[in-house]
Amino acid sequence: MNEDLLKSKPLKENRRNFLKGGLVLGGLALLKPESAISSPLNEKADEFKILTGPYLQTNFGNGISILWIASKDSSSWVEYGESADLLDRKAYGKSALGLKPADRLNCVKLENLKPGKTYYYKIFSKEIKDFQPYKMTYGETISSAVESFVNTDISKEEVAFVMLNDIHDRPNSICHLLDLNKGNATDFVFFNGDIFDYQADEQQIITNMLQPCVDKFAKNTPFVYVRGNHETRGKFAREFPAYFDHVGNTSFTLGPVRFVILDTGEDKEDSHPVYAGIVDFDQYRLEQAAWLENEINRKEFKNAAFRVVLMHIPPRYSGDAHGAVHCTELFEPIMNRGKVDLVLSGHTHKYKVNPPAKGLNNYPIIIGGGPKDGFRTLTKIKANKKQIQVSMLDDSGKQIESYVCLKR
Ligand SMILES: [Fe+2]
Structure with a gap:
């Protein structure tokens, strides 16, 4: 948000x-x-x-x-x-x-x-x-x-995962939304940022994320996590990464999909008074753009049946704040050139399926909702060599959006 x-x-x-x-x-x-x-x-x-x-x-x-x-x-x-x-x-x-x-x-x-x-x-x-x-x-x-x-076989035919985003310090939402998946097999759980409002201390990380994850799935199924803009805030933001194996940008191949994860940083200008002169997200995004350029030229990326990008701030359709605009400027041209098939995001708190738009984003941008009751979503994704199926549930478990990406 x-x-x-x-x-x-x-x-x-x-x-x-x-x-x-x-x-x-x-x-x-x-x-x-x-x-x-x-x-x-x-x-x-x-x-x-x-x-x-x-x-x-x-x-x-x-x-x-x-x-x-x-x-x-x-x-x-x-x-x-x-x-x-x-x-x-x-x-x-x-x-x-x-x-x-x-x-x-x-x-x-x-x-x-x-x-x-x-x-x-x-x-x-x-x-x-x-x-x-x-x-x-x-x-x-x-x-x-x-x-x-x-230990997931990366050559498997089909991959399945669920996305949670914008939980904003509501640990019960983690349990509630995961229950909507009704025990269906999932290769991993993806946290797409803003799981917290800001980083206060260790107890917050345990109580509002880690313990519900341990209780629900994380002893047996891994999670992948990328920061949202809110995880960059607060006095404990610099200690926060030590609680995870990885929370920044990365990429991996699983089944027919090449996954690319971007850390979109803050939404306001680095010079905004609320950041008190101690953030450097313009440079961080520039470095990731260079990394992304390299990624789209890798054979693992080019040869994958599908290329899916996961990033908290969507690369379009989230207003005109500096961070959002910078994400569009930097990442959209590279993702178009790389023939990205699907982007999954959060941040706006309003769920939406944005189909490909000619001359803009050549790929769908699917945004999960949150964080209040009635606005929360669980996004379920399944992919095989022929298609990616996205099914978004609201917090009553009703499917509110669906989308299919066919092999191009
Ligand atoms: Fe956000």
């Missing part, structure tokens, strides 16, 4: 989903009653626990990232394997300059996985109680239950 009309809900209103996940300690499930659940900030300072997770992210290259947040610094790892009874492999977070991580925020990448194979895994964190230069004192080791995921 292009104005700051949205007020954050008090965080505690949304805490009832917090820590519903079945974390285990020494093999015993620690399922807390809801009445005992509160902010980690209010917990006893010495309690070592997993605040949220595990949650999965991936770029679909036979690898998956498993993330979780512990309440204290720890040595953490994942044990995994092809059978729930035999987790015979172990992976740590990425070492930097020879040092394994010893952090609260954990991201462990499993690589070289077999296409289409189901993997079982369990996360472990060993508390660092006292970190002396020549003597480390560890505390207890905590772990999750055994979870599983399928």
Whole structure:
């Protein structure tokens, strides 16, 4: 949305989903009653626990990232394997300059996985109680239950995913909208920006996004996430990326589709007083335009049956604010030249299917709605080699828009 009309809900209103996940300690499930659940900030300072997770992210290259947040610094790892009874492999977070991580925020990448194979895994964190230069004192080791995921075969015939956008700090919307998919298989969940109003702190990220994702799907199905303009705001915006494997522009191939994700940045001029002189989104968009130019010349892009771009601010049809206009100027000519088949966006809070328009956008631009009840949408996408089918549901579950892209 292009104005700051949205007020954050008090965080505690949304805490009832917090820590519903079945974390285990020494093999015993620690399922807390809801009445005992509160902010980690209010917990006893010495309690070592997993605040949220595990949650999965991936770029679909036979690898998956498993993330979780512990309440204290720890040595953490994942044990995994092809059978729930035999987790015979172990992976740590990425070492930097020879040092394994010893952090609260954990991201462990499993690589070289077999296409289409189901993997079982369990996360472990060993508390660092006292970190002396020549003597480390560890505390207890905590772990999750055994979870599983399928390493998606990128050569699969059909791809299916759902898009959520413009949730704006309403965690119940994440659960409500995903329920509308009625358990249909989805290769990933895509968050197309403005999941928050602005970034306040870690608790907001956990309560208003990560925990509902963990409760609903993210232990077993990955999500892909790109920022909207609102994720760039607030005092915690610079810490925010550390909670994810990836939140910026990227591309990947899955089945018949080449996916290209753009981070459209802010909607006002960089010089606008509300940004207080500390943003640089014009340059960021320019860099992405150069990256996009390179992407459309890649063989993975050219050879794909379909090319789908996901970006929060649509490249047209979202008003004349600076960011929106800059997106049109920079990205539209490249996307037209690259023969993009479909763009999926959010931002306007009014759902709309904009068909291709001669001389402007040569591709449809489909915009999801939100964030208030009655305006929220779940956008379901299925693609095979012949067509992409888009079905948009309102928050009562009724299909309100549909669109089919045929192979050109
Ligand atoms: Fe927005």
